[in-house]
Amino acid sequence: MDKRLDKHETYEFGGPLGVCFIMSFFPCLMYYLWICLTFYDGKLVHPSSVDDIKPFLGKMWQHIVTDASPNAYAWKVYSGMVVFQLFLAQVMPGFQQQGLPVPSLGYKPLMYNCNALSSLYATLVTAAVLHYYNIFRLTEIIDNYGHLMTVSMFYGFGVSLGTYLYAIISGDNIRLSGNFFYDYFMGACLNPRIGNIDLKMWAEVRIPWYIVFLLSVSGACKQYETLGYVTPNMAFMVLATALYLNACAKGEDCIPQTWDMYHEKWGFLVIFWNLSGVPFSYVYSVVYMSTHDPETYRFSTLGYITIYTTILTAYYIWDTAMAQKSHFKMQTQGITKFRKTFPQLPWNTVENPTYIQTAHGNRLLTSGFWAYSRKPNYVADWIMSFTWGAIVGTVSPIPYFYSVFFIVVLIHRCSRDFERCAVKYGKDWERYCSIVKYKFIPYVY
Template structure:
C-alpha cells in the first residue's frame, strides 16, 4: 500500500516554469467509458423515476414562473374559495397566454444558440486533449476551447444591439415566459435528435433496453457537429451560465429603465452571475477530464438541464429583484457587506477547488497548459501534489483543499448560490429555490459519486477516505 500512496508529480524544470510534467504513470490503465463500471443498477429511481422527472420538471418550471409573474413571487396557491381544479385551470391559462412560445421567443433562443455555435467555430482559442480512450487508439479526443472569448465578444455584441436600439436587453425580462417555454421545448427536441442520431449511426453505448431510461441518460458519449463542435462541451460550459449571465445583465437594464438606477442588490446579482460564467469560460479546458465530459452520456438529463433547467430556475433571485421596487428590499450596510464577503469568499474556494482538481487530472495526463485568464487566483494549481496511485491505474488527489474535504467544491458552490438568495432578503421563497434544490442535488450527487468510486477504486478508495475523511465540511461532515 505504501507504493500506492502519496506519489508526487515530478519536479518542474526551473528553466521553463510554464511547462508542466507530461509523463504518464508507467502503470496507467486506459479506462473504457463504454463499459459500465461495477454492478449495474438503475439511478434516479429507474424508468419510473426518470419518466416522472421528464414530465414534472417542466411543469415545476412553469409553476415557478407563474408564481413570480402573477403571485408577487409567492408560491402560487388557490385563492380563498377557489377549488384545486379552478386553480390549475388558472395556471394553465397563464402559461398558454403569457408563456406561449412565440416566433420572437424562438428567434431569441435559436439566434443565441446559433450565434454561440458560430463563436465556437470562429473565435480564437486553444486546443487541448481529453483523457485517452480505446475508441481513439488510446489517445484523447481533441477539444477546441474559446469560451472566454465567446463570453466577452457576446457581451460586446449584446451591448451594441441594446444601445443601437436594434434589440433591447429588457426584452429578455419582458418575454421571459415565452423564452423559457421555447427552451423547454427545444430541450426535448434536441434530446430526441441526439438520441435518434446515435441509434442511426450505431454510436449508442451502455444501453439498458428501457427506452425511457436510455433516453434520459443518453445514448452517445461524445457527439459532435463536424470535427470541431463538441456538443457536450458546448452545452455544459456556454448555454446555462451564459444564459444566466445575460438574464442578470438584462435585469440591470430593465431596472434602470423603470427606476433610473441599478440597486446594490441587482449589482450583487449580476456580479455573482458574471463570476460563475467567467469561471466556467476561463477554465473551460480544465473540465475536459471531468466525469461529465469523459464518462456521462449525453442525453435528456444533460441536454434539458443545461438549455432549460439551470438558466430558467436558478435565476429567480434576478426575477425577484427586477419585479419589485428596489426601495422595498434595501438592507443595512452591514448585511450587504456580509453577503458580498460570503459571495467573494465562496467564489474563491469554488474557483480554486475546481482548478486544483481539474488541473491535477491534466497534470497526470500530461495535457495541462496554464492560461493567463482573469482572475488568476492564488492556489489555483497545487504544485507537486500528494496523490494515491491506485491498483486500477487511476489516481486520487489527496492534497490542496481536497485533503480537508473530498467535495469541497460542492460546499463552495452551495455557499456561493446561497449568497445570491440572501442578497434578496426574506420576502419570497423563490430566490431560495436554487440553494434549496442544489443542497439536495449535491447530497444525491455525492452519494452517486461515492458508489461509483467505491466500485472503481476498491480498497484504494477506503485508504483515500482515511486520508481525506470529510466530505463537505472539515471536522464536521
C-alpha cells in the same frame, strides 16, 4: 472495472417510471414557480379546497397560454442565441486541450477546442452594440421571460430526442438499458460532435451561463430604465453571475478532465437542464427584483458587506479548488504548462502534490483544498447558490429554489460518484477515504 462501468447494470432515478415523472414534473414546477413569482408576489399559491382545484389549474394554464406562449419572437431570440453560439464555437480562436483517456474509445483521449472565453467577449460586444443601437434592447430578455422559457423547453426535449435517435441509428451509443424512456433520459451517446464542436462541453457553458448572465444584465437595465439607478442587490446578481460565467469560460480547458466529459452521457438529464432548467430557474431573484419595489428587499450596510464578502470568499475557494484538481489531472498526463486567463488566483496549482496511486492507474489528490474535503468545490458552489437567493432576503421562498435543488443534486451526484469510485478503485478508495475523511464540510461531514 472500466468495462463494467461502461455497461448498464442498475437503474438510477427510480428507473423508467422515475425518469418519466422527473421529465413531466420539472417543466410543470418551472411554470408554477414562475407564475407564483410573477403574478402572485412570490407567494406559493395553492387551491384552498378540493372544489377549487379545477379553477386553480385553469388559472395556471391561462397564464402559460397567455404569458408563456412559444411565440415567434421567442423562437427568433432563443434560436438566434443557439445559432450564434454554435457559429462562434466553430470560428473563434481557442485553446486546444486534451481530455482524459476514454475507456469506451480504447483509452483514446479526445481533443477539445476551448474557445468559450473569446466567444464570451464576442457575445458581450455584440449584445452591447445591439442594445446601444436599439436593434435588440437587453430589457426585452426579462420582459419575455415566460415565452423564452417555453421555447427553451421545446429545445430541451427536441435536442434530447434528436441526439438519442442519432446515437441509435449511427450505432454510436453506450450503456443502454433497452428501455426507451430511461435511455432518452440518461442519454445514448457519450461524445456527440459537430465538426470540432463537442456538443456536451458547448452546452455546459455557452447556453446556460450566458443566458443567466444576460438575464441579470437585463434585470439591471430594466431597473435603470424604471428607477433611474441599479440597486446593490441587482448589482450583486450581475457580479455573481459574471464571476460564474467568466470562471466557466476561462476554465473551459479544465472541463475535459471532469466526469461530465469522459463518463456522463448526453441525454435529457443534462440537455434539458443546460438548455432550459439552469437559465430559467437559477435567477428567480432577478425576476423578482425587476418587478418589485427595492424597499421590500433592501439590506443594511452590514448586510451588503456580509453577502458580498461571502460570495467573493466562496468564489475564491470554488475557482481555485477546481483549478487544483484539473491541473493535477493534467500533470498526470505530462502537461505542466497551464493556460493563463483572467483572473489568475493564488494557489490554483498545488506544488509537489501528495496523492494516492491506485492499482487502476489513476491518482487521487490529497493536497490543497482536497486534503480537507472530497468535494470542496461543491461546498463553495452551494454557498454561492444560496447567496443568489439570500440577496432578496425573506420576501419570497422561490429565489431559494436554486440552492435547495442544487444541494439535492450535489448529494445525489456525490453518491453516484463515490459508488463508481468504490467499484473502480476498491481498497485504494478505502485508503483515500481514511485520509480525506470528510465528504463535504471539513470536521463536520
